[in-house]
Amino acid sequence: MKKLLNNKNTRSNLVIYLVVTVFFLVMQGMNMGGMLTSSWKGFLVPICVYISLAVSLNLLVGICGELSLGHAGFMGIGAFAGIVVAALLQDAVALEPLRLFIAMIVGGVLAGAAGFLIGIPVLRLRGDYLAIVTLAFGEILKNIVGNLYVGLDAEGVHVSATSAKFTLLEGGKMILDGPVGATGIKKLATFPMGFVLVLITLFVVLNLVNSKEGRAIKAVRDNRIAAESVGINVTAFRMKAFVVSAFLAGMAGALFGLNYSSMAASKFNFNTSINILVFVVLGGMGNILGSVISATVLYVLPEALRSLEDYRMILYAVVLILVMLFTWSPRVKEFVSVVTDKISGIFKKKEVETNG
Amino acid sequence: MKKFTALMLAMLMVMSLLAGCGSSKPAADASTIKIGMSGPLTGGAAVYGKAVEAGMKIAVEEINAKGGLKIEFQSQDDEHDGEKALNAYNNLKDWGMQFFAGAVTTAPCLSIAPTAVEDNIFMMTPSGSSDKIPMTGNNIFQMCFTDPNQGASAAELVAELNMAQNIGIIFDNSDDYSKGLMNGFKTKAAELGLNIVCETNFTADNKTDLSTQVTQCKDAGCDFVFLPFYATEASQVLTQAAKIGYEPTFFGCDGMDGVLTIEGFDKSLAEGLVLMTPFNPDAPETQDFVSKYQAMMNGETPNQFAADGYDVIYAIYDACVAAGVDGTTAPSDACEMLKTYFATNEFSGLTGSGMTWDEQGMISKIPAAVVIENGKYVALG
Structure with a gap:
C-alpha cells in the first residue's frame, strides 16, 4: 500500500478521485439538507456532463495531441440514442436508474461506433487538417440526428429520414421529430448518476493514460516518427483514443439529453464543441484535474453573473482572457508554487511538532 | 498530501463562496408582487426577447405609477436555448418569483413548462405559440394563438x-x-x-x-x-x-x-x-403604447411581441387584484387562485378584447389580419 502511495501517478490520480468525491458528497449533502438554491440544483447534472465531456476531450486533445472540433456531434448521438432507448424501454424496464444506465451505455456505444467510422478517414490527417475535418463531421452528425423521425405505436418502432410519409397509428407517440427534436422527454438524470458517469470517465481515462497503451499514445503525440520507429502502430493508438473519447462523450450526451424535457439537434453545434474545448484549454492540456475544475467553474460562472444582466457575457469573456494570461505567465506560476509550498510548509511543521 | 489538503481547502472555500451567491432571499413585501420573465436578450432571436421585455417594462411602469398593488419585475436572458432557459427560470425562482411571464420563444417554453408544472408556478407565455406548451399542464397559459x-x-x-x-x-x-x-x-x-x-x-x-x-x-x-x-x-x-x-x-x-x-x-x-x-401599431387605440415604446426603444415601432408582453403583465396584474393575491401569497397558492380566476373571467388588452382561456390555458380571441399599404398596417376586410 505504501509503495502504491509513493507512486506519483497513483497519488495524483487519488487526488482527482478525492476532489470529485468530496465535491459530490458536499453537494449531495447540501441538496438533501435543502440548503441548495434552485439554480444550484439545476447546475448539478450539467456540471457532471460537462466534466465528463471535458475529460474525454482532454484525452484526445491533451494526451493524444489531436485537435478535435466535433465533440458535440458525439454528444448529440449519445443524447438522441439515449432519449430513444429510454422511451422504448419505458415499460420494459421499470427501474429508472437502470433504464438511464442502459440508455447511457447504448448512447456511448453508438457514439463510439460513429467515432470508429469517422476515425477511419479522419485519422489519416494530422494537425489543422484533422481539426477542420472533425469540425465537418461534427456538423454532419448533428444533421443526421436532426433529420431522424422516430415514433412508437401499437405496430412497433418507426424510423424514417423524411417526414413525408411518416404517420403513426392512433395513440402513437413521436419520440424524435426531425429538426424539432424530442419533446416531452421523461427526465431520468440524477446527480448521483452524474457522479457515477464522472467516475467512469475518470477511471477509463486515467487508467488508459497510465497504461502501456497510454504511454504509446503519448509517444505518438510527442514524436510520431520516433514512435513509429520503435514499432508502435500509430493509427491504431490514435484510433483507440478517438473511439474511447467518442464513447465517453456519448454517455455524457445521453445523461444530458435525459436531463431536459425537450432537446433539439441544433444544441449540438460547433459552439458547444468549442465550449468544451475552452474547458480543456483553460484547465490545461493533458491536465485531467484541470479539466474537472475548469468545466465546473466555467459552467457556473456565466450563471453566477446573472445579476450583472447585460454585462455578464462581456465579463465572462474578460475572465477567460485573464485566466489565460495569468495561468500561463511564468511569474504567476512561480508565485502559486511559492504559496502552496508555504501552506504545505505549515502542515509539515505541525507534523514534525506532533511527531516530536 | 499536504499540497492536496491545501488545494482541497481552497476549493471548498471557492465552492462555498459560489454557493452563497444569490441564496439570500429578501423578505416578501405584501404590496409588491414579483413577476419574472425569460427570453432571448442576446443572440439571433434577441429582437423578440427585447421587444417582449420592453412591452412588459412599460406595463410595469404604468402599474407602479398608478399606486395600489405594485410589481417588481426581473428579466433573464435564455439565449433561445432550452438549457439556459431552465437556468434562467431557476435563477428567478431563487429571486422569489411568484409568476413566470415567459418564455418568449417556443423551445425554452417547452424546456421550462414541465418544471413550472412540478413547482405549480403560474406561467403565461406572451408569444410561445406551440400547442405543446399549454398541453404540458393546466397552469401553463398562452397570450398568443396556438400555431x-x-x-x-x-x-x-x-x-x-x-x-x-x-x-x-x-x-x-x-x-x-x-x-x-x-x-x-x-x-x-x-x-x-x-x-x-x-x-x-x-x-x-x-x-x-x-x-x-x-x-x-x-x-x-x-x-x-x-x-x-x-x-x-x-x-x-x-x-x-x-x-x-x-x-x-x-x-x-x-x-x-x-x-x-x-x-x-x-x-x-x-x-x-x-x-x-392581433396588434396594429397604426390603430388609434394603441397610440399611447406606441409612443411609450418608441421613447424607450429609440423610435422603433413596437410589434406584436411587445404588445403580447404588455398584455401578459396586465392580465396577471388584473387577476391578482381581483383574486386578492399579494406579495406574501405563496407561488403555488397564487397559481391556484389565478387558474380559478382565468377560468371564468375575460381580459381585454392591446391584442384583442374579450379574450378567454380554456381549462388547458389556450386562448381564444378573434383573429385579425392587416394588409401593408404605403408602409403602414391597414386592417383587412
Whole structure:
C-alpha cells in the first residue's frame, strides 16, 4: 500500500478521485439538507456532463495531441440514442436508474461506433487538417440526428429520414421529430448518476493514460516518427483514443439529453464543441484535474453573473482572457508554487511538532 | 498530501463562496408582487426577447405609477436555448418569483413548462405559440394563438375573402412554429376545399437562399403563397420574388410582424403583403403604447411581441387584484387562485378584447389580419 502511495501517478490520480468525491458528497449533502438554491440544483447534472465531456476531450486533445472540433456531434448521438432507448424501454424496464444506465451505455456505444467510422478517414490527417475535418463531421452528425423521425405505436418502432410519409397509428407517440427534436422527454438524470458517469470517465481515462497503451499514445503525440520507429502502430493508438473519447462523450450526451424535457439537434453545434474545448484549454492540456475544475467553474460562472444582466457575457469573456494570461505567465506560476509550498510548509511543521 | 489538503481547502472555500451567491432571499413585501420573465436578450432571436421585455417594462411602469398593488419585475436572458432557459427560470425562482411571464420563444417554453408544472408556478407565455406548451399542464397559459389554431383561422380568412385560386406553401421544416401553422392551415384548407398546388420547405441550415422555393411556387402557378415563418426569412422571399417578377398575394402569420423594421430590406417590396397580427401599431387605440415604446426603444415601432408582453403583465396584474393575491401569497397558492380566476373571467388588452382561456390555458380571441399599404398596417376586410 505504501509503495502504491509513493507512486506519483497513483497519488495524483487519488487526488482527482478525492476532489470529485468530496465535491459530490458536499453537494449531495447540501441538496438533501435543502440548503441548495434552485439554480444550484439545476447546475448539478450539467456540471457532471460537462466534466465528463471535458475529460474525454482532454484525452484526445491533451494526451493524444489531436485537435478535435466535433465533440458535440458525439454528444448529440449519445443524447438522441439515449432519449430513444429510454422511451422504448419505458415499460420494459421499470427501474429508472437502470433504464438511464442502459440508455447511457447504448448512447456511448453508438457514439463510439460513429467515432470508429469517422476515425477511419479522419485519422489519416494530422494537425489543422484533422481539426477542420472533425469540425465537418461534427456538423454532419448533428444533421443526421436532426433529420431522424422516430415514433412508437401499437405496430412497433418507426424510423424514417423524411417526414413525408411518416404517420403513426392512433395513440402513437413521436419520440424524435426531425429538426424539432424530442419533446416531452421523461427526465431520468440524477446527480448521483452524474457522479457515477464522472467516475467512469475518470477511471477509463486515467487508467488508459497510465497504461502501456497510454504511454504509446503519448509517444505518438510527442514524436510520431520516433514512435513509429520503435514499432508502435500509430493509427491504431490514435484510433483507440478517438473511439474511447467518442464513447465517453456519448454517455455524457445521453445523461444530458435525459436531463431536459425537450432537446433539439441544433444544441449540438460547433459552439458547444468549442465550449468544451475552452474547458480543456483553460484547465490545461493533458491536465485531467484541470479539466474537472475548469468545466465546473466555467459552467457556473456565466450563471453566477446573472445579476450583472447585460454585462455578464462581456465579463465572462474578460475572465477567460485573464485566466489565460495569468495561468500561463511564468511569474504567476512561480508565485502559486511559492504559496502552496508555504501552506504545505505549515502542515509539515505541525507534523514534525506532533511527531516530536 | 499536504499540497492536496491545501488545494482541497481552497476549493471548498471557492465552492462555498459560489454557493452563497444569490441564496439570500429578501423578505416578501405584501404590496409588491414579483413577476419574472425569460427570453432571448442576446443572440439571433434577441429582437423578440427585447421587444417582449420592453412591452412588459412599460406595463410595469404604468402599474407602479398608478399606486395600489405594485410589481417588481426581473428579466433573464435564455439565449433561445432550452438549457439556459431552465437556468434562467431557476435563477428567478431563487429571486422569489411568484409568476413566470415567459418564455418568449417556443423551445425554452417547452424546456421550462414541465418544471413550472412540478413547482405549480403560474406561467403565461406572451408569444410561445406551440400547442405543446399549454398541453404540458393546466397552469401553463398562452397570450398568443396556438400555431394550429392560427393556421386554421388563416385558412378560414382566405376562404371567406376568396383570396386564392391556387395556393403555394413555403415553410421552415426545422421550426415547430412554422410546421404547426402549416399543418393547421393545410387541415382547414382541405376542409374548406381550398386548392393547394405547391408545398415546399427549407430548414434553419439552408435558409440563406430561398430562390428555389420561390421559383417552385411560380412554376406551379400559385397566385397566393402562404408564408408561415418569421420576418427575416420572409424578407428574402419577397426580395427573391421581386427579382424574378413574381407577384402573387403573400400571406404571413404573426411571426411576420416586424417585416417593416428589418435592416437592409426594401420596404416597398412588402406592399400588399397580408399578415395575421392581433396588434396594429397604426390603430388609434394603441397610440399611447406606441409612443411609450418608441421613447424607450429609440423610435422603433413596437410589434406584436411587445404588445403580447404588455398584455401578459396586465392580465396577471388584473387577476391578482381581483383574486386578492399579494406579495406574501405563496407561488403555488397564487397559481391556484389565478387558474380559478382565468377560468371564468375575460381580459381585454392591446391584442384583442374579450379574450378567454380554456381549462388547458389556450386562448381564444378573434383573429385579425392587416394588409401593408404605403408602409403602414391597414386592417383587412
